[in-house]
Amino acid sequence: MTVGISVDLGSPTPPYEQIRLQVSALIAAGGLTPGTRLPAVRSLAADLGLAAGTVARAYKELEQSGLIETRRRNGTVVVGPPAYSAPDAGATGSGASGSGASAAEVGAAVEHVIQAAAKAGLPDEELLALLRVALQKRRGLPPGVD
Template sequence: MIKVDVTSPSPPYEQIRAQLAELIRCGVLNVGTRLPPVRQLAADLGLAVGTVARAYRELERAGYVSGKRGGGTRVLPQPEPQMTRADLIEQHARAYLTEVARLGGSAEEAVEAVQAAAHADPA
């Protein structure tokens, strides 16, 4: 479910946070779903416990999850997004840039690829 690219310029905790946030936004992780315990996910990913704990703290701070000692970390209901068209485009652009970075590419390469695609197939 979660993959961390150690060669990515994005820190591992941010990669975990971004992937879990996207899974929550897309409805793959439903309200009330319990996330894996910090220690388990850290072991599964071969990362330090503190790295996963930071990702979970960031998700909690952003309102995606609620964590209780001994009760686990669970997905919270998300408010209906009041996003503008520009917000949606920016959200997709960020997801694309994250994926390009995961593949080892740069933002410049991502822009070039979008421009090439736009010229090849104007939508």
């Protein structure tokens, strides 16, 4: 677990997608602040038991999304979350300064659900399912349903 990334072979979503989603989510949630350097494709690949090209693909797409930036020898670095550029310095204590309150809030909220679920004895899968359903309801869009 290099920066908190893991892949679940056997999931319907392919590894390179899982990596992309996780990195992307971590950035958006403030878990990875701008300037942070991501692990090298080879090392992350080794950690996850994948080929370098697989990780590279994830990185590449992330760069195209403008989330990260890659210097040849300097590795890949987080540029910043997609949109918001809240100028205020919200000292959230979660490792670093940087992004606005929203990101940290997401991180905190995630922690909170997990704790709540744990307290309620709700299995992980159930929590995931619950969130999935709630998201669908909120959007009014039916699909999903893996």
